[in-house]
Amino acid sequence: MNDQPYLVPAASATFEEEIKKSVFITQLAHTPSVDAAKAFIDQVKVxxxxxxxxxxAFVAGRSEDSMKWGFSDDGEPSGTAGKPILAQLSGSGVGEISAVVTRYSGGIKLGTGGLVKAYGGGVQQALKLLQTIEKKITTKLNLALDYGFMPIAQSVMAQFEAVEVEAQYSDQVLLVLEIELRHVDAFTQSIVNKSGAKAIVTPVKDN
Incomplete structure (x- = not known):
């Protein structure tokens, strides 16, 4: 599993242009799953x-994860719309994104080259308007330690940007932490070393 953060849309974006009397409206949206992508596409069709x-076209996961890609020419000549849209999305480095390009035809034929340029170009322009945020891949850990080790734990948590989600105070301190997946090994090693192996780190099991 890839534990590196990646960019996702922070908000929707729209770009509209007229080419040879045809109006092309490109809409981009954050769609974190295939179902969300299909719902957005259906919404635009309505x-x-x-x-x-x-x-x-949509990229429902990371931009390079082709298992979560989809596209459609919706009646345009094969290869002139869906693929150029997908090419722009998958090449953008932005994940969890869908694009719908609506065409109101003006009666002048654009030819296959013109269509590829219009559909791909509209998405390219819309992507320039898109604001993105970084999505971090996180997991949860249990941390059990004696009260005397709390200052050490808090220092290591701050170093690795681990966030306390739950805390129980009994004979020991029992914490549930949320942390980026890519930091788990280094965090665990650091806190075990600094506590003389007295702090116990275990993964949180999903119910």
Whole structure:
């Protein structure tokens, strides 16, 4: 599993342009799953039900995870819409994103090259408007330690940006921490070393 953070959309973005009397409206949205992507696509199809074409593509996970890609030409000639849209999304480095490009046809044919340029170009322009945030891959850990080791624990937690989610105080301090997956090994090693192996770190088991 890839534990590195990646970019996702912080908000939706829209770009509109007219090419040879056809109006192209590109809408981008944050869609964290395939179901969310399909729901967004359906929503745009309803919004622009009068349009000739609502072509789309989505990347439902990391931008490089092709298992979570999808696309459709929605009636345009094969390969002229869905693939160019997907190429822009997958090459953007942004994950969990969907694009729908709506075309209101003006009656002038653009040809296959023109369509590829229009659909890909619209997404390219919309991506320039897109604001992104970093999505961190996190996990939860149990930390059991004596009260005397709390200052050490708090110092190591701050170093690795671990966040206390729950705390129980009995004979020992029992903490549940949320931490980036990529820091787990280093965090565990550090806290075990600094506590003389008195602090016990275990993964939280999902119910």
């Amino acid at each position: 919004q622009h039900a009068a349009a000739r074409h609502n072509c789309w």
